[in-house]
Amino acid sequence: MADQHHDTPMLDELENGPWPSFISGFKRLRDKHEDKRISGMANDLLGQLEHSYETRKGYWKGGTVSVFGYGSGIIPRFSEVGDSFPESREFHTLRVQPPAGNYYTTDMLRQLGDSWEKWGSGLVTFHGQTGNIMFIGTSTDNTQHFFDEINEYGWDLGGAGPCVRTGMSCVGAARCEMSGLDEMKIHRTLLNNFTDDVHRPALPYKFKFKVSGCGNDCMNAIERSDFAIIGTWRDDMKVDQEEVKKFVARKGREYVIDNVITRCPTKALSLKDDDTMDVDNRNCVRCMHCMNVMVKALSPGDDKGATILIGGKRTLKIGDLMGTVVVPFMKLDTEEDYEKLTEMAEETIDFWAENGLEHERCGEMVERIGLVNFLEGVGIEVDPNMVNEPRQSSYVRMDGWDEEAEKWFTRKAEEKAAAS
Amino acid sequence: MAQDHRPPIESGCPDGFQYMHPVMRKNYGDWDYHEHPRPGVLLHVAKNGDQIWTVRAGTQRILDVFTLRTLCDIGDKFADGYVRFTIRSNIEYMVSDEAKVQPMIDALEAEGFVVGGTKNSVAMISHTQGWLHCDIPGTDASGVVKAMMDELIDEFKENNMPNRVHMTTSCCQINCGGQGDIAINVQHTKPPKINHDLVSNVCERPSVVARCPVAAIRPALVNGKPSLEVDEKKCICCGACFPPCPPMQINDAEYSKLAIWVGGNHSNARGKPTFQKLVAAGIPNNPPRWPEATAIVKRILTAYKDDARDWERINDWVERVGWPRFFELTGLPFTKFHIDNWRGARRSLNSSTHIRF
Ligand code: HEM
Ligand code: SF4
Ligand code: SF4
Ligand code: SF4
Ligand code: SF4
Numbered sequence: 001m002a003d004q005h006h007d008t009p010m011l012d013e014l015e016n017g018p019w020p021s022f023i024s025g026f027k028r029l030r031d032k033h034e035d036k037r038i039s040g041m042a043n044d045l046l047g048q049l050e051h052s053y054e055t056r057k058g059y060w061k062g063g064t065v066s067v068f069g070y071g072s073g074i075i076p077r078f079s080e081v082g083d084s085f086p087e088s089r090e091f092h093t094l095r096v097q098p099p100a101g102n103y104y105t106t107d108m109l110r111q112l113g114d115s116w117e118k119w120g121s122g123l124v125t126f127h128g129q130t131g132n133i134m135f136i137g138t139s140t141d142n143t144q145h146f147f148d149e150i151n152e153y154g155w156d157l158g159g160a161g162p163c164v165r166t167g168m169s170c171v172g173a174a175r176c177e178m179s180g181l182d183e184m185k186i187h188r189t190l191l192n193n194f195t196d197d198v199h200r201p202a203l204p205y206k207f208k209f210k211v212s213g214c215g216n217d218c219m220n221a222i223e224r225s226d227f228a229i230i231g232t233w234r235d236d237m238k239v240d241q242e243e244v245k246k247f248v249a250r251k252g253r254e255y256v257i258d259n260v261i262t263r264c265p266t267k268a269l270s271l272k273d274d275d276t277m278d279v280d281n282r283n284c285v286r287c288m289h290c291m292n293v294m295v296k297a298l299s300p301g302d303d304k305g306a307t308i309l310i311g312g313k314r315t316l317k318i319g320d321l322m323g324t325v326v327v328p329f330m331k332l333d334t335e336e337d338y339e340k341l342t343e344m345a346e347e348t349i350d351f352w353a354e355n356g357l358e359h360e361r362c363g364e365m366v367e368r369i370g371l372v373n374f375l376e377g378v379g380i381e382v383d384p385n386m387v388n389e390p391r392q393s394s395y396v397r398m399d400g401w402d403e404e405a406e407k408w409f410t411r412k413a414e415e416k417a418a419a420s
Numbered sequence: 421m422a423q424d425h426r427p428p429i430e431s432g433c434p435d436g437f438q439y440m441h442p443v444m445r446k447n448y449g450d451w452d453y454h455e456h457p458r459p460g461v462l463l464h465v466a467k468n469g470d471q472i473w474t475v476r477a478g479t480q481r482i483l484d485v486f487t488l489r490t491l492c493d494i495g496d497k498f499a500d501g502y503v504r505f506t507i508r509s510n511i512e513y514m515v516s517d518e519a520k521v522q523p524m525i526d527a528l529e530a531e532g533f534v535v536g537g538t539k540n541s542v543a544m545i546s547h548t549q550g551w552l553h554c555d556i557p558g559t560d561a562s563g564v565v566k567a568m569m570d571e572l573i574d575e576f577k578e579n580n581m582p583n584r585v586h587m588t589t590s591c592c593q594i595n596c597g598g599q600g601d602i603a604i605n606v607q608h609t610k611p612p613k614i615n616h617d618l619v620s621n622v623c624e625r626p627s628v629v630a631r632c633p634v635a636a637i638r639p640a641l642v643n644g645k646p647s648l649e650v651d652e653k654k655c656i657c658c659g660a661c662f663p664p665c666p667p668m669q670i671n672d673a674e675y676s677k678l679a680i681w682v683g684g685n686h687s688n689a690r691g692k693p694t695f696q697k698l699v700a701a702g703i704p705n706n707p708p709r710w711p712e713a714t715a716i717v718k719r720i721l722t723a724y725k726d727d728a729r730d731w732e733r734i735n736d737w738v739e740r741v742g743w744p745r746f747f748e749l750t751g752l753p754f755t756k757f758h759i760d761n762w763r764g765a766r767r768s769l770n771s772s773t774h775i776r777f
Contacts, residue, residue: 013708014563017570020532022562025484032486042484045552052551052560053707056673060555061666068425077553093553099436102505106492108439109503113485113492122485126505129548129596136482136553148426156431167433171504174436174444175464175472175514177451184436192432199430215688219507222693223686224598259731265690289689293731296453315595316660317633319762320695358627 005030006047006085010054029122037087038122041137044085045121051081065092065140067147070199073157074143090139091121094146095132095158097198100169100187100211102127112150119146130208131168132158156195162359163201164194164349165208168221172213172231177295178288179213180231180304181332186211186341190227193342197349204356204365207349214300215288221312222323226362227345228309234329235301236281243297248275260290305331306341310348310374311363321363324371328385347378381411441502441514443472459579460535461521473515475499475524478534478544478569478576481509482552482562490531498524508544508586510537534576542575542721545587545604548596556663557591558606558676559705564589567709568604568717575721582728582737585721586686593658599684601734602720603696604713606705607679611655612668616642623648623665631660678703678713682720682746683735694735700752716752723749742776 029042065076075093082089121137158166172183210221213231221228268280309323356365447466462474499513550560588597590605640649659670684696728737
């Protein structure tokens, strides 16, 4: 066999150095795997990759491959240089939805690994940037076999193409004291409500849900998802004054002033002469900084809920967009609360499906039609938390002001009545 | 044949509780605080005093089944058989017993995995597909990352940075990799080369025209065949036309370069989330080890490490010291390309007398 290996002088360079080498992994498959299908595939994959390194060009093209009943979840790859590298000529990726929070037992990882070894290249990534388990590299026929096998024991494909994509959620409630949400429940409620839209692409473009338990936004939800659910709280943060004093004693006042007090974006903190901490909770914007530094002394309040932002995305086509607040706060405790969330997601997707242009992300549509048209379309009232500041330009038509003002006063009165 | 097919079970996203460490399951939503005993290790303490220890390790990300099994073996022998993966593709082992932590670290390191990536370290670079698997890439993200992590490994293993550094790489200008404190992305510098013979067969012309962010593409007859034409004066070489129309080849061995961006930050801590800004471009796309890109990244990291205050992410730091100082401290050139002219660009101009000397 050895003499049939493609020479890979450039890739060999990536076996040097202390960081684990993916090239060494490919070679392990090539040199040590008993199944000729896998070792041959690894050899040709290495050959094609070396060819890319030499010519600085990619040699994969797309196509159409799907499993029976679905229109999505497979990234088809056919080699443009398959005659030279025939055994990896078809090298499709299956995107498989991980459990919310990315938990696995080693038993389950082994089982998935065994199935993949049976049907695929033996290469897998946990996870892609969208959040899927990426089973990288198999033939068209084996795509179906592999899916059938793992689907029987609980795994389903994620999205690809213009559809609802696989979601992501942070470790949150499972291990993190900052969490204000049941991330796993939100994630599964939403994603599994839209299974049809995950598997059968029929939307203008991709649509992503991401859930972060707090403003630290470990899932990058604001910028990387069309629908971001971020945990927060609306009562007072908790301050354990004894722990504050201990922290000050350990780190010194200067440290606390320089690293906590003066770093609060809204100047909501003050260190008292007796080394306790005063918090202006009405002006705390739940940025999380002080809690990140003083983990034991400061923690989120009890009246937890979610902030929802719509429309984050990356560069194509109009440039990167952050999501925009559309719901400053909603409770997520009861089944009814969850129904409200699901309905809101449905309204959003329906409105975008109807009004979005082909290949236009939800945030781009909002940019094109204006936030107000979006809000009216999905039935959400305006709120000053949606803006950094009000309009600066006077070039706007404002007849109907009185009715709008009246709406606001009525709404405020209703809120007050509901609260009392 | 069709009727022989097995209908899919549309189970969607599976329930994670079945794979979760029992201590985490038991204390779901009831955590009190965490500590960071050493780089790569986290201790979370529940309100009832229960403890869960986490050991985080960097891997090659694209795992072969042998490596996957090695990771499982370590999980079975030294941990409790429960793992998870972070958003940056590190593996985490959770155990309830502190005594298991050190043996697990030793086992991971003995197998070549890298324990670290927590708190104020340089985290694992999150990256995209590249030549290995994408159909439009200008470079090989996995290779760039491997070469860079070789050089940054000590920063991954230690906590020497003012705050955490999240890096990303993307192998085209679509940028599947997200925002990063430092992002290394492909940047094309020449318009697509069009293979006119293929366009009419392969490309849906109106949707290609619609894809261009600057309306530089128009339908045209070339050699009597329907094709597309690019106004090269207008073209910003973004490559957006290439995925829907592969005959509009944007990748070029010489003219597809790398650019480096800094100050992207997803977190709401202190300031609101920020987008990354261009700092360096024209960097050769130089496989297999991309030394020019790594050298610039190291320069930026050194300046940040020396000059930033504790808890400042790169964007916080530059906001405090100003962009002129950033270019001075890193020794990177400031050029006309740094001045934005995309929509909303005026926001980025200085309309004040705020100047540092
Ligand atoms: C044409 C071929 C493309 C390929 C092969 C491709 C491949 C990928 C892959 C493999 C991922 C990770 C997926 C996962 O976790 O399952 C990804 C994520 C992503 N892709 Fe693409 N992509 C393509 C086109 C695009 C386009 C056209 C855009 C944008 C307009 C785009 C934007 C993104 C973004 C923003 C992410 C990261 C999403 C996140 O943060 O959740 N990609 N892409
Ligand atoms: S987003 Fe917040 S709750 Fe979730 S893991 Fe990060 S810090 Fe914890
Ligand atoms: S969470 Fe942020 S805004 Fe609130 S008090 Fe702490 S530092 Fe200030
Ligand atoms: S960044 Fe571009 S080239 Fe790289 S994987 Fe994403 S779409 Fe493909
Ligand atoms: S490279 Fe970008 S700007 Fe140039 S023609 Fe293609 S889509 Fe338009």
